Amino acid sequence: MFEFCSNPENLSGFSWLSCYLTTPKHMNLFYSVGTVLLLLLITAPTALLFGFGGAVMARSKILLIKVFGNAYISIVRGVPDIAFFLFFVIAIDQLLEWTRHKILCPEWSEPIRQGNDFVVCTIAKLPLSSSPQWIHEIYGFLLAVFTFAIVFGAFAANVLYGAMRAVPKAQIETAVSFGMTERQVFRRILVPQMWIFALPGLGNLWMILIKATPLLFLLGVEDIVYWARELGGTKTAKFTSYPHGDWRVWYFLGLLVFYLAFTRISEVIIDTLMKTLSHGTPTLGGDLQRQVGR
Amino acid sequence: MSCLDIIADYGLRSIGLGERLLPRSDFTLCHQFTLIGSGMIWNIYFGTLALTSGFILATLLALGKASKNFYARKLSGWFIFIFRGSPLFIQFFFAYFLFLSLKQNFTFLSPLTSAWAGALFVLFCNTAAYSGEIFYGALQAIPKSDLEAADAYGMSGFSRFRRIVWPTMLRLAWPAYTNEAIFLFHATTLVFFSSFPAWQQRGDALYYANYFADKTFNPFIPYPILAGYFIFLTLILIGLFGLANRKLNIHLPKDKHTKIKFRIRLIR
Numbered sequence: 001m002f003e004f005c006s007n008p009e010n011l012s013g014f015s016w017l018s019c020y021l022t023t024p025k026h027m028n029l030f031y032s033v034g035t036v037l038l039l040l041l042i043t044a045p046t047a048l049l050f051g052f053g054g055a056v057m058a059r060s061k062i063l064l065i066k067v068f069g070n071a072y073i074s075i076v077r078g079v080p081d082i083a084f085f086l087f088f089v090i091a092i093d094q095l096l097e098w099t100r101h102k103i104l105c106p107e108w109s110e111p112i113r114q115g116n117d118f119v120v121c122t123i124a125k126l127p128l129s130s131s132p133q134w135i136h137e138i139y140g141f142l143l144a145v146f147t148f149a150i151v152f153g154a155f156a157a158n159v160l161y162g163a164m165r166a167v168p169k170a171q172i173e174t175a176v177s178f179g180m181t182e183r184q185v186f187r188r189i190l191v192p193q194m195w196i197f198a199l200p201g202l203g204n205l206w207m208i209l210i211k212a213t214p215l216l217f218l219l220g221v222e223d224i225v226y227w228a229r230e231l232g233g234t235k236t237a238k239f240t241s242y243p244h245g246d247w248r249v250w251y252f253l254g255l256l257v258f259y260l261a262f263t264r265i266s267e268v269i270i271d272t273l274m275k276t277l278s279h280g281t282p283t284l285g286g287d288l289q290r291q292v293g294r
Numbered sequence: 295m296s297c298l299d300i301i302a303d304y305g306l307r308s309i310g311l312g313e314r315l316l317p318r319s320d321f322t323l324c325h326q327f328t329l330i331g332s333g334m335i336w337n338i339y340f341g342t343l344a345l346t347s348g349f350i351l352a353t354l355l356a357l358g359k360a361s362k363n364f365y366a367r368k369l370s371g372w373f374i375f376i377f378r379g380s381p382l383f384i385q386f387f388f389a390y391f392l393f394l395s396l397k398q399n400f401t402f403l404s405p406l407t408s409a410w411a412g413a414l415f416v417l418f419c420n421t422a423a424y425s426g427e428i429f430y431g432a433l434q435a436i437p438k439s440d441l442e443a444a445d446a447y448g449m450s451g452f453s454r455f456r457r458i459v460w461p462t463m464l465r466l467a468w469p470a471y472t473n474e475a476i477f478l479f480h481a482t483t484l485v486f487f488s489s490f491p492a493w494q495q496r497g498d499a500l501y502y503a504n505y506f507a508d509k510t511f512n513p514f515i516p517y518p519i520l521a522g523y524f525i526f527l528t529l530i531l532i533g534l535f536g537l538a539n540r541k542l543n544i545h546l547p548k549d550k551h552t553k554i555k556f557r558i559r560l561i562r
Contacts, residue, residue, distance in 0.1 A: 079521040080480035082487070083500055087517040090507060118511045211381040218487055225387065232391075249391035256388050259380040 020242045029227040033258075036213045036224060039145060044209065046149040048202075051156025058161050073157045081151060082215065088147040089219050093126065100124040137222075144219040152209055159201030164190060166197040196277055203270035207263055214255075228255055297324040308332040308496050316495055316505065323515070326506050330519050333499035334527070339410075340417055340482040340498075345475055348421035355426030356463070360433050370426065377423030382416075382481055386488035389416045409490035417485075421478045425471055432467035433459070465542045472535040476528055499523060 005019035020026070057069025075084075097120045098112060105121035112119055122129070127139045167190055175189045217225035232248030303313040305328055317325050358370030377385065393406040405411040436459060444458040464471075483500040486492045492501055499520050506516035 079524050080483040080500065082483050083503065083517055083520050083524070086500070086504055086507065087513050090511075090513040094513075113512065214381050214383040217383075225384070228387075246391070246395065249388065249395050252384060252388035252391055255384050256376075256380050259384060260376065263379040264375075 016242075023242065025227075025231060028222075029224065029231060032222060032224045032227050035141070035221065036216070039141075039148065039213060039216060040209060042145050043148040043152060044206065046145070047152035047156050047205075047209070050149055050153025051158075051160050054153060054157025055160035055164060058157065059164065069157070072154055073161060075154055081212070082218065084151050085147055085215055085219060088150055089143050092143055092146060094118060097124055097126050100126065140220055144216055144221050147219065148209075148212070152205065152212075155205050155208070156202070159198050159205060160194065162201065163194040163198035167193045199270075199274055199277060203266075203274070206266060206270070210262055210266065211259065214259075224255060224258075228252055297322075297328075300324045301328050304328045305332055306335075308335050308498070308502070310494060310496055314494075318509075321506060321510055326503075326516050326519055329502045329506075330499050330516060331523060333497055333502040334523055336409075336485070336496075336498035337479060337482045337527070340414055340485060341475075341479040343414055344417035344421050344482075345478055348418050348425060348478075351418070351422035352425035352429055353460070355422060356429035356433050359426065359430045373419075374423045374427050374430075377420050378427060382420055383484055383488055385416050385420060386413065386484060386490065389413075390489040408493060409485055413485040413488075413490050417478065417482065420481070421474065424478075425467075425474050428467045428470045428474060429463055431470075432463045435466050436462045461542065468535070468539050468542060472532065472539075475535060476531055479527060479531065480524065 004015060005022070054069050054072045057065050058073055060066045060069060097118075101108065101112065101120040101124035104124045108121050110119065127135045171189055171193060172185055175185045180188065214223070214225050216223040228251035229248060232246065232251035234246045235243050237243040300322070301324075304317075304325065306312050307316070307329060309332075316329070355370040355374060358366040359374065361367055389412060390407065393403060393412050397404045397407055406415060440458055440462055441454075444454045449457065483498060486497045486501040487504075495505075497505075503516040503520040507513045510516075
């Protein structure tokens with residue numbers, strides 16, 4: 001990257017390090033930090049949307065929808081989350097391929113599951129075997145995002161369901177007595193008021209989501225864990241101009257510090273947000289503020 | 295081959311007894327149930343040992359964080375922050391590579407590079423930090439009147455701690471601690487996915503479930519089996535902790551018992 005990096009053997013100390021850390025391979029590590037942030041950026045709103053849907057379904061008056069919503073909320077209880085991640089990635093992939101197979105190759109007569117194989121016709125493959133590498137990578141990433149959204153959507157549904165129940169009954173009753181319909185009550189009273197009750201839970205969820213991002217590695221995405229392992233391993237002078245021993249421990253120390261900083265900053269921001277938002281609300285936080293003000 | 299034969303061959307496979315090779319074809323439901331169940335031995339091993347040993351350190355950490363001593367406070371605060379603020383997955387990786395490099399200088403540390411000791415150590419620290427924070431919160435919530443009553447009886451020092459502070463802290467923390475225990479057991483599934491080698495394919499339940507899902511390319515059988523086992527384990531845990539909760543609250547009238555509520559807090 002820098003001019004003086006052209007001959008690494010003559011370098012030492014800080015300039016060696018600055019050259020070492022800017023090799024094209026290291027750039028991949030920095031890009032993968034971007035991947036993690038992108039995942040968070042996409043997953044957080046999607047999971048919130050899933051969660052909202054789940055919470056609304058769990059409150060439904062129609063039994064079937066209610067059961068479905070409650071089942072969605074409670075799937076995450078009692079079972080390790082990694083099992084869900086590993087499960088959904090394959091399951092969603094197979095579901096998509098199976099659907100495409102049924103639509104695109106209706107004349108296909110052989111069974112899809114043949115012993116230990118999952119066989120669909122060539123044009124139903126996802127992504128198509130002829131498509132370039134980057135499409136495969138994006139498809140993998142999208143599967144991972146979707147999996148994250150499903151699992152975290154269930155957590156968010158739990159939080160939002162609780163928040164909706166925490167909105168004071170008097171508020172709802174007042175709205176009803178003003179002649180609002182059920183829809184209006186939901187849109188104008190319940191949803192705007194529930195956020196303050198949901199915020200602690202959602203903040204907690206955000207921290208959990210950050211700490212779950214290294215699991216991308218398990219889903220086959222080339223994320224920071226992948227690159228830290230890759231770059232940290234012993235490099236001999238034969239293959240690189242920056243030979244070094246086993247440095248994986250340092251790379252993972254770096255990741256540890258990265259995550260500590262990330263969660264710490266989030267924590268501070270969430271606390272501030274909480275303080276601002278609970279100002280004047282009928283919650284414990286708001287009450288405390290009033291007492292301090294007095 | 296009947297199911298009993300399979301159980302005889304693979305029932306203790308995860309600790310190295312029975313058949314050497316894992317099944318390679320003709321996977322039956324019985325194979326999957328047996329092998330995944332056999333893997334649960336490791337989950338229970340990690341969970342139980344980490345929980346019991348972590349409990350002691352957690353108590354110390356909570357006391358340290360609440361203590362008046364500057365160094366004790368900072369030390370426990372940082373310990374809790376580091377283990378709660380970073381993903382367990384990264385902690386496993388970091389610890390494994392750390393132990394690998396330590397091994398070259400200190401040979402007596404070599405067991406730490408295998409899962410049974412190294413991963414257990416990480417889980418021990420991790421659960422100690424999480425429960426330490428729970429206990430610290432409970433310590434802060436002990437009613438002043440209890441302490442004043444203890445003072446009035448002339449208790450001080452260790453006897454006050456053993457008879458008043460500690461039981462009250464446990465009682466207040468118990469519902470949250472139950473959840474911590476459950477999620478510790480769930481977290482044990484990460485061990486064999488984070489560099490710690492599954493020596494001779496002796497892995498935990500998720501390791502075998504993943505093995506079957508890879509081999510049969512059908513996730514719809516092994517993962518639900520795993521889920522079943524874990525729900526069963528969770529129910530047993532809730533039962534056991536419920537018994538302990540009854541014991542802790544035995545002097546209170548029935549309606550004042552703190553109920554154990556199952557709340558989510560997943561992934562660390």
